[in-house]
Amino acid sequence: MSGVVVGIDGSAVARNAAAWAGREAARMGTALRVVYADQTAQGVFARGHERSGEVREPVREWLDEAAAAAGEFSAKVTTADRPGSPERVLIEESETADLLVVGDRGFGGFAGLLAGAVAVKAATHARCSVVVVPDVGDPPRFPTSGPVVAGIDDPESAAPVLERAFGIAADLGVPLRAVHSWELAGLDLKWLRGKVPEEALAAAERRFVAEALAGAPERYPDVPVERVVLRGSPVNRLLDQARDAQLVVVGARGRGGVAGAHLGSTSHKLIHHAPCPLLIVRDAAGHPE
Known part of the structure; x- marks a missing residue:
């Protein structure tokens, strides 16, 4: 098993999910893998911060921002840019993960609407336990108190x-x-x-x-x-x-x-x-x- 995996897309909701995943990875004492599914990539696949120059600049920035948000909780964080649809990539990642984390919506989602298709499909078809982090607040945040x-x-x-x-x-x-x-x-x-x-x-x-x-x-x-x-x-x-x-x-x-x-x-x-x-x-x- 590869620890905790979080899917991101550059949105504030995804960064919030990455931060939650970082805290959970630290609690579990395991690594966190931040993954972006790039439907426009042509066979690009990079791990950690040793990414190929082929990775598009916005993707690199999004991965770094999500990794920084997660890293605030002292989790061991690596990043990956994978070609393919978000649903397929995340379900594949779940095959070797202990936990998959997704935001309830990303780009194209609007506060107050139901969860997006990626969150629903990941939760439905993942091969490991899944956490869906909702879009709460502006900017999005997750609760840190309560039962x-x-x-x-x-x-x-x-x-x-x-x-x-x-x-x-x-x-x-x-x-x-x-x-x-x-x-x-x-x-x-x-x-x-x-x-x-x-x-x-x-x-x-x-x-x-x-x-x-x-x-x-x-x-x-x-x-x-x-x-x-x-x-x-x-x-x-x-x-x-x-x-x-x-x-x-x-x-x-x-x-x-x-x-x-x-x-x-x-x-x-x-x-x-x-x-x-x-x-x-x-x-x-x-x-x-």
Whole structure:
């Protein structure tokens, strides 16, 4: 694995993503690779600061600016200009990365609009965990205070999400907020109302969260934990709980996820609306954990 990779395009949003990636690489104790995908390049490929003279001057400047933003956090930074579309280049980079970081939009994106195609495709098809850093503020910035929010859905996805979230919260010295929501609709709701009291359903959901968190306080004794179990839309509840957060951590697929699917609906919607960086957890092979 090659550590953390961040994709840049010369925009302020991309520089902000590079700065976040630099801080995360430093936290992880690993290297950061800043990558620009040049659709106009003719076979140009350079690593580090030993780039070929063929690299276009604006690209060199963008790479250097992003590397400088990341370097403020003392991460070991190298840069690369690769030919090809951003989607293809970043997905290829993810095959050997521990973490891929992208801004939610770049050139051609406008504040207030949904995340761009590159961010969505990278998050959907990457072979490693992905962080999408949103365009927040002017100039763009990322939050450096507040809790880490972990969205937990089912037993299969909860364990890796919580492990990743607890590790980050411990390193940052901030609380962890474990959020779980549940909802019933349509025929399921009508049938269950006659079979199981809503209070019993709510109690079962609280037990799920308690079981998912079992053992974590012993492994991470310095991380305060807040449990939030609510009825309602997973996306809406997570967005509510993320308003004061500095990171949201979710699985690539949640409850009801289809085998072989690349990204669940909750993760996909959060890419567009999360108010802080969003970490989508995948295993090393690229399969949802």
